[in-house]
Amino acid sequence: MPVKILADSAADLSKEIIKQNNITVVPLVVLNGTHQYLDGIDITPKKVFDDMRAGKIYTTAQVPVSKFLQLFTEIAENDEEYFYPAFSSQLSGTYNAAVTALEEVRQTYPDVKIEIIDTLCASVGLAHVVEKACELAQKGMSAKEMVPFMTKYAHEMVHVFSVEKLEYLYRGGRVSKTAAFIGDTLGIRPVLTVIDGKLIPVQKTRGEKKLFQAMLDLVEEKAGSELTDTLISIMHADNLEGAKKLKAAMELRFGCKNIRFMWLGAMIGAHAGPGTLAVFVEGKNAPKLP
Helix, strand or coil: CCCCEEEEEEHCCCCCHHHHHHCCCEEEEEEECCCEEEECCCCCCCHHHHHHHHHCEEEEEEHHHHHHHHHHHHHHCCCCCCEHHHHHHHCHHHHHHHHHHHHHHHHHCCCCCEEECCCCCCCHHHHHHHHHHHHHHCCCCCCCHHHHHHHHHHHCEEEECCHHHHHHHHCCCCCCHHHHHHHCCCEEEEEEEEEECCEEEEEEEEHHHHHHHHHHHHHHHHHHCCCCCEEEEEEEECCCCHHHHHHHHHHHHHHCEEEEEEEEHHHHHHHCCCCEEEEECCCCCCCCCC
16 A cells, blocks of 8 residues: 655645645644634635735644644554655744654554654645655655655755735744835835745845846756756745736746646745745756656
């Protein structure tokens, strides 16, 4: 029986991908005041983005240890085998919660077959990693065999994105109030990436043309220019028009033929905000299957 794949909702996987690959997804928590929602289950990204435009503030919480304890115990009792590429430990406590739960379950079930890696990835970058893990599982790899390949693959994943308003990053504690106010007043659109699992701003731009140029420069630096047939995900936060323009820019520059659109999920969207655009692609040094 192939290894089964576990993911958390920070991967922003579409329902179609989840169903096609029979992926088990554990939800992170999205909070609005006293209201608590399970990401991807009882709140939609569209709801979050509409509320944020209206001035509402959302926060988030990791998957609790108790959820992993319950799930890992069931896996052990059913003698199943799972591989779990987890949301970056630098952006959430979810990975550490999973490791803590697995250590506890191993005290009762020492032969439990679960492998967890810290992908240092987020959102659709994490989705690419989960999908690659599904591919390896179908090829018959064991969970242990997948660990070194998938760790290397995940750590080479390219994340390039920009937010519509710095105000949203300020609400999530990512930038100062002063920086957000000045940046939004001047119409600054930052280009950000993920380095060692952390969100890092790399450039400030003004105007859509310069923004797209800066984003694609960073894509080329990290993924190379030979992207004709490479799977590329353009993610948007209720900004399909912007995503289409970014797609056209990528096709013009790289001749891309394999671009898909994906939505930013409610959990990460609560921090990045509506209007966010991103490009995700495997890095030029990502390992290739033999």
